[in-house]
Amino acid sequence: MMRRINLSLTSALAAAAFSLSTAPSRGQTAMLVEKKVFELPSYTTEGGGTIRNLRIGWESYGTPNADKSNVVLVTHYFSGTSHAAGKYSASDQVAGYWDPIIGPGKAIDTDKYFVVSSDTLVNINVGTPNVVTTGPASIDPDTGKPYGMAFPVVTFGDMVKVQKALLDSLGIAKLKAVVGASGGALQAYQWAQDFPERVERIVPVIGAAGSNPFLIAWLDVWAQPIRLDPHWNGGDYYGREPPKAGVAGALTVVGLHANGAEWAAQGFGSAPADPGKPPAKALDNRFKIQAVLDAAGETRAAGVDANTFLYLIKANQLASTDPARIKAPTLLVSSPSDLVFPPDWIERTAGAIAANGTPIERATVSGPNGHLNGVLHIAQAGPAIAAFLAKPFK
Numbered sequence: 001m002m003r004r005i006n007l008s009l010t011s012a013l014a015a016a017a018f019s020l021s022t023a024p025s026r027g028q029t030a031m032l033v034e035k036k037v038f039e040l041p042s043y044t045t046e047g048g049g050t051i052r053n054l055r056i057g058w059e060s061y062g063t064p065n066a067d068k069s070n071v072v073l074v075t076h077y078f079s080g081t082s083h084a085a086g087k088y089s090a091s092d093q094v095a096g097y098w099d100p101i102i103g104p105g106k107a108i109d110t111d112k113y114f115v116v117s118s119d120t121l122v123n124i125n126v127g128t129p130n131v132v133t134t135g136p137a138s139i140d141p142d143t144g145k146p147y148g149m150a151f152p153v154v155t156f157g158d159m160v161k162v163q164k165a166l167l168d169s170l171g172i173a174k175l176k177a178v179v180g181a182s183g184g185a186l187q188a189y190q191w192a193q194d195f196p197e198r199v200e201r202i203v204p205v206i207g208a209a210g211s212n213p214f215l216i217a218w219l220d221v222w223a224q225p226i227r228l229d230p231h232w233n234g235g236d237y238y239g240r241e242p243p244k245a246g247v248a249g250a251l252t253v254v255g256l257h258a259n260g261a262e263w264a265a266q267g268f269g270s271a272p273a274d275p276g277k278p279p280a281k282a283l284d285n286r287f288k289i290q291a292v293l294d295a296a297g298e299t300r301a302a303g304v305d306a307n308t309f310l311y312l313i314k315a316n317q318l319a320s321t322d323p324a325r326i327k328a329p330t331l332l333v334s335s336p337s338d339l340v341f342p343p344d345w346i347e348r349t350a351g352a353i354a355a356n357g358t359p360i361e362r363a364t365v366s367g368p369n370g371h372l373n374g375v376l377h378i379a380q381a382g383p384a385i386a387a388f389l390a391k392p393f394k
Contacts, residue, residue, distance in 0.1 A: 030095040031086030035130040038166045049152020058118035062110030074117040075180030075187035082117040100379040107382035126305035136307035149235035156190045179203040181374045189321040192328040205333040206374030208345035209323040216317045223313045225249030243306045252297035260370030323352035329359040331388040333381045335373035
């Protein structure tokens with residue numbers, strides 16, 4: 001049975017590691033947006049697999065100009081969705097995760113730019129309203145059953161090619177910019193490498209380019225709780241008890257890695273989960289940070305599919321863009337306390353891009369949330385992003 005713990009204000013910090021939602025801007029009415037669906041009858045992956053009846057969810061903000069030269073593509077992070085800004089309904093409690101920088105008069109100004117945001121293939125939020133994207137939990141039209149582990153491996157290259165097909169369907173031939181955080185940054189690099197003629201500039205946030213064996217291993221640690229859950233059953237659990245404990249454990253690992261030491265120290269210290277049960281008195285007596293991370297993971301797990309999580313892990317492990325091939329002017333936004341993409345990895349990426357003679361600018365976001373500073377405190381980079389988008393690069 002899952003523990004039920006009343007989440008306090010400090011607990012909400014941990015929950016943010018999984019939902020990554022931000023409150024709507026004070027004193028402003030959030031845009032109302034609509035989730036749309038793009039479909040392809042068939043798609044062949046880079047590995048040669050076939051996905052029939054492929055669907056991805058997407059949404060947009062603002063209006064395209066006459067020649068559709070004002071389009072900004074926003075690509076989302078590992079556990080995110082296309083819901084980057086605004087609200088689906090006025091009654092929604094929170095707006096999209098980057099609402100502080102997307103909207104009228106904001107850094108990515110929807111009075112100037114037409115912003116498109118799409119769900120990645122294998123989006124983990126299968127049980128979340130407004131997520132329709134095809135993945136392992138989808139029905140295979142050839143069998144009438146969920147794909148499960150028969151779903152083909154997909155890469156960031158596949159994600160970008162599907163996004164390109166979406167944009168083609170909208171008559172969009174060139175992008176003013178690709179902007180994205182974490183896994184979204186990896187997609188921005190991929191766009192610049194694979195379709196340089198279509199990308200005017202990129203803004204990768206909290207993400208380094210290239211393959212890194214240490215991150216490959218870390219991602220495996222993220223996935224391990226799922227594989228150890230007996231309910232996972234080698235990926236064959238649809239129609240049975242799903243591996244929710246494994247998913248919750250995986251999200252707990254992600255939450256801790258994505259936040260870091262300063263967040264833990266400021267929010268929890270060494271406080272006990274239960275003041276009447278000091279951790280020094282019994283092995284089962286827990287610290288507050290343990291209980292909060294576990295509770296947030298359990299809450300978030302309800303909407304996450306285990307197999308899809310593993311497929312997305314694989315896509316991240318396979319990410320291998322070459323920063324030396326990036327010719328698009330780049331604004332690289334980083335967090336100095338990031339544990340997922342540490343500063344030295346960011347510096348190597350920046351150096352490799354600059355060595356091409358490619359214009360590159362830098363900005364940082366700070367705060368107690370480590371990697372998640374790039375989502376929760378993105379407003380700090382708003383002026384730099386606005387200025388970069390306005391520059392007349394050729």
